[in-house]
Amino acid sequence: MAFIVRPSLLRQSFASPAAAQRVFSTAASSSMRQTSPLVQQLRPAFARTAAPKASRIAAFHATQRQQILPPLPQKVVGTTNDPTPIPDPAPAHGSYHWSFERLVAAGLVPLTVAPFAAGSLNPVTDSILCALLVFHSHVGFESCIIDYFPKARIPKIRSAAMWALRLGTVTLGVALYSFETNDIGITELIMKLWHA
Amino acid sequence: MASQRVFQLGLRRAVAPGFRVQPVGRMLQRRLAATSGGNEQSASEILAKQRLLRPVSPHLTIYKPQITWYGSGLNRITAVILSGGLYIFGIAYLAAPTLGWHLESPSMIAAVAAWPVWAKVSAKIAVGMPFFYHCLNGLRHLSWDVGVGFNNMTVQRTGWAAVAASAALTLYYAFST
Numbered sequence: 374m375a376f377i378v379r380p381s382l383l384r385q386s387f388a389s390p391a392a393a394q395r396v397f398s399t400a401a402s403s404s405m406r407q408t409s410p411l412v413q414q415l416r417p418a419f420a421r422t423a424a425p426k427a428s429r430i431a432a433f434h435a436t437q438r439q440q441i442l443p444p445l446p447q448k449v450v451g452t453t454n455d456p457t458p459i460p461d462p463a464p465a466h467g468s469y470h471w472s473f474e475r476l477v478a479a480g481l482v483p484l485t486v487a488p489f490a491a492g493s494l495n496p497v498t499d500s501i502l503c504a505l506l507v508f509h510s511h512v513g514f515e516s517c518i519i520d521y522f523p524k525a526r527i528p529k530i531r532s533a534a535m536w537a538l539r540l541g542t543v544t545l546g547v548a549l550y551s552f553e554t555n556d557i558g559i560t561e562l563i564m565k566l567w568h569a
Numbered sequence: 570m571a572s573q574r575v576f577q578l579g580l581r582r583a584v585a586p587g588f589r590v591q592p593v594g595r596m597l598q599r600r601l602a603a604t605s606g607g608n609e610q611s612a613s614e615i616l617a618k619q620r621l622l623r624p625v626s627p628h629l630t631i632y633k634p635q636i637t638w639y640g641s642g643l644n645r646i647t648a649v650i651l652s653g654g655l656y657i658f659g660i661a662y663l664a665a666p667t668l669g670w671h672l673e674s675p676s677m678i679a680a681v682a683a684w685p686v687w688a689k690v691s692a693k694i695a696v697g698m699p700f701f702y703h704c705l706n707g708l709r710h711l712s713w714d715v716g717v718g719f720n721n722m723t724v725q726r727t728g729w730a731a732v733a734a735s736a737a738l739t740l741y742y743a744f745s746t
Contacts, residue, residue, distance in 0.1 A: 441628045447620040449613040475714050478707060485704055510652035517649065541656050548659035557674050565674065567693065567742070569682040 445526060474512050481505050488560045499558040503549040511542045636728035637721075644706045647699035654696075693743040701735035 450458050484502040488494055494502065518538060522531040552559065607615075632638065658672075665672040681689065709727050712718045718727060 441626050444621050444625060447617040449616050453612045453616045479711055513648050513652055544663060545656050545659035548663045552662055562674050565678050566681050569678050
């Protein structure tokens with residue numbers, strides 16, 4: 374029974390001192406490097422962690438990685454124990470804004486259906502439709518800018534796009550005011566163009 | 570004592586076959602990890618490097634095409650087409666007197682009236698499809714906002730219904746003069 378208690382007594386059973394060393398060490402041994410990923414998975418967890426990382430990951434990725442946006446160089450704000458900073462809450466963000474947008478969208482529904490039912494809109498209703506369309510379009514484009522021009526990645530392009538949008542919205546407001554007061558109004562125009 | 574030790578060894582080998590136990594006193598352990606005192610600067614460098622290894626959203630191509638997210642994307646694309654057209658028209662209308670264009674309604678109507686039929690029908694389809702799809706999909710969005718029809722199956726059904734209805738309305742209004 375002595376050889377079970379003290380395997381080192383069986384020194385003569387190993388071909389080389391290196392092989393003996395491998396058995397006696399609990400560190401990552403050279404015998405693990407040549408094994409297949411399946412064998413790695415069957416090993417106990419502590420032995421698996423000693424396997425080279427590439428051999429464990431490569432077996433699961435057959436296709437090329439396509440990242441939509443690779444990460445930027447990271448900057449740690451505060452100490453290392455602080456979480457990622459959360460933006461300050463503002464009353465203009467969030468649910469009030471969202472509810473107002475929903476109200477405008479819901480208001481557009483009858484104004485869109487009415488011309489199909491009645492044939493056209495009177496100038497006042499048409500102007501209300503224009504105002505709601507301007508707001509709805511502005512908010513929609515704003516969401517697109519927020520989604521596709523992230524502030525952390527391209528702050529200058531983001532603010533340039535925002536200012537271009539504001540300028541465009543004001544221009545559109547002036548244009549639609551001019552069109553409503555000097556011309557026939559957009560529902561009437563679309564109807565006449567449609568039947569032209 | 571010896572029999573107890575043998576039992577313990579056998580148990581350990583059964584649990585963890587790769588772990589060979591040495592007799593006490595001759596155990597050779599190698600710890601590959603070491604700790605050392607670092608400063609705040611090196612700690613934030615390590616953290617910044619580690620954050621680069623965090624997973625990144627994969628590209629859209631890995632997702633299966635489904636009416637749920639295709640419909641959502643189409644909603645935004647049609648919105649941009651419609652609103653973009655409105656913005657372009659508005660800016661062009663204000664710039665028209667300076668540039669010598671005629672964007673007042675009588676001249677525009679006269680210009681369109683002179684088009685061949687195929688051009689009129691194509692233009693109506695090109696405008697009508699985004700318009701009807703965005704309007705009908707907007708109704709779906711408004712119903713979700715009050716919590717109606719948010720079931721996965723219902724979302725798929727109404728999604729296809731919006732596509733079908735907008736196609737039907739577009740064809741109807743494009744060909745009925």
